[in-house]
Amino acid sequence: MDSPTINLKERTGFSARLKSALDGKNLSARPSDVARAFNARADGCAVTSHAARKWLVGESIPTQERILVISKWLNVNASWLRFGEAENATLLAARGLENVLVTKGEYDLVQGVLALSKRSQAVLQDLVFSLLKLESDSNTQMSAGASRGGNKRRKAQLTDLEAR
Template sequence: MSSQKEKLLFSERLKQALTQEHHPISPTFISKQFNARYSGEPISVQSANNWLLAKAIPNQDKLSILSLWLNVSNQWLRFGDNDTQTDKSTLNTEILSAKDYDFLLKFNALTETQKTLILNIIEEFQN
């Protein structure tokens, strides 16, 4: 599939997810809501507009935040696969804040040795 076709299909799914959650299809609304949930570099209204106009697809960490916020699976939002609803095993924004989820994304990127060190530190604080 061509890159432009992928962008177009992503844009359509993003709009569908926004509509299903009764949100406006507005780049200003998307950027404000997204930035409230994302602890990384904030996105601009222009970035959100590019997603809606099929000019760009967000990277994986941003897709994860969008999918949690919009209650759709990451896989469906990016590729159109599976159900639109998140399955029971996916993380939910009602359970985890964006900051917690951001921590999990960063933790997941660590090496096994680094993960072990972090887990040992956490266990020390729990004792």
């Protein structure tokens, strides 16, 4: 990930967490050592010591694929390593999802939902399930219509759905 697309706080936070994880394992934080150890575990996504240096000084954040390699190597939660949310990392680990990596937008969405009242969460859950059912029903109807040659009816259904 390039530095212009990620703010300084995120990059320096990642750098601090990476150094902390390395220190916790009594591993060297020298770029050449980090790159060598990373490359020994990476299958097809090797890095240079220059890239490792950029991670360590907060100039860039590795791609999701590389974060997963680092998190497995250092035995830390991938989401914690990327975003620094220890509480949520613990919750994910308890559900067997410790190496699930989500985008910042997905993470923010979940945080927003969790900030809602229980009543609002229930309403949102009902809405999501209703939308999923609507899409599932729509896909089923379109498949059935296509198998019977119902192109006109399928177009009418799509128009009707878009109007809603």
